[in-house]
Amino acid sequence: MPTQPTPSADLLELFSSIQGEGLLVGYRQVFMRFPGCNLACEYCDTDFSSSPSCSVENEPGSKQFSTLPNPLSLDGVMTLIQTWISGFPAAHHSLSITGGEPLLHAQTLQQWLPHLRTKLPIYLETNGTLPDQLELIIANTDWVAMDIKLHSLSGERTDWEIHRRFLEIADRTQCFVKVVVGETTPDLELQLAGDLVSSVSERIPIILQPVTRQARVAVSTRRLLHMQAIISESHKNTRVIPQTHRFMELL
Ligand code: SF4
Numbered sequence: 544m545p546t547q548p549t550p551s552a553d554l555l556e557l558f559s560s561i562q563g564e565g566l567l568v569g570y571r572q573v574f575m576r577f578p579g580c581n582l583a584c585e586y587c588d589t590d591f592s593s594s595p596s597c598s599v600e601n602e603p604g605s606k607q608f609s610t611l612p613n614p615l616s617l618d619g620v621m622t623l624i625q626t627w628i629s630g631f632p633a634a635h636h637s638l639s640i641t642g643g644e645p646l647l648h649a650q651t652l653q654q655w656l657p658h659l660r661t662k663l664p665i666y667l668e669t670n671g672t673l674p675d676q677l678e679l680i681i682a683n684t685d686w687v688a689m690d691i692k693l694h695s696l697s698g699e700r701t702d703w704e705i706h707r708r709f710l711e712i713a714d715r716t717q718c719f720v721k722v723v724v725g726e727t728t729p730d731l732e733l734q735l736a737g738d739l740v741s742s743v744s745e746r747i748p749i750i751l752q753p754v755t756r757q758a759r760v761a762v763s764t765r766r767l768l769h770m771q772a773i774i775s776e777s778h779k780n781t782r783v784i785p786q787t788h789r790f791m792e793l794l
Pocket of ligand 1: 580581582583584586587588589591642643644670
């Protein structure tokens with residue numbers, strides 16, 4: 544039977560930095576950023592539009608970049624990551640697959656992840672809206688960082704049933720849920736998020752992430768304490784963790 548050639552893929556960025564959000568905050572990761580997103584959140588600060596080239600950090604942590612023409616081959620990406628791992632043994636905790644929404648590239652990931660996972664554990668950052676695509680790659684994913692985008696902040700409709708299906712699949716591996724909150728996030732949305740995660744598993748942590756503006760947390764402490772108390776009524780396993788890479792001027 545003929546074997547399928549491993550597809551090349553368009554990437555936006557490959558670089559090394561410290562994870563600034565969520566449960567793995569503070570760990571060093573290699574970041575692989577894919578183009579495209581299926582949502583259009585009002586607060587989105589990520590340029591995920593396709594590009595004819597990928598920005599690749601010259602040396603891990605240097606913040607100096609060169610460009611490589613898209614699409615990139617799996618072999619080329621594997622060689623680069625191996626070079627970084629050899630030069631900085633044990634520095635990196637995992638490989639962050641991010642976007643945009645990386646699950647738009649699930650068929651590529653289905654073929655790439657078994658190879659990439661031989662280099663580093665796989666950490667998927669996702670908006671949690673594409674459960675069928677997650678199903679394709681969950682067996683080769685070590686961590687799922689799933690966002691719930693609340694309608695009041697994102698402007699996008701929150702599809703709770705899709706999120707439930709997604710989280711049930713994500714729960715087969717290590718996972719947590721991240722919820723970005725603002726000063727006026729309604730209690731009802733927090734209760735729905737807490738109820739949803741609790742109904743899948745009380746073990747899954749929820750991270751409330753306050754909006755950051757100009758490198759400052761843009762939500763008052765009083766509101767954060769209130770929101771954590773509200774969501775904890777249905778899901779005790781809830782923490783407040785701001786974005787840290789903004790304060791540290793990390794990539
Ligand atoms: S899901 Fe993420 S990348 Fe997509 S529009 Fe929303 S914030 Fe931006």
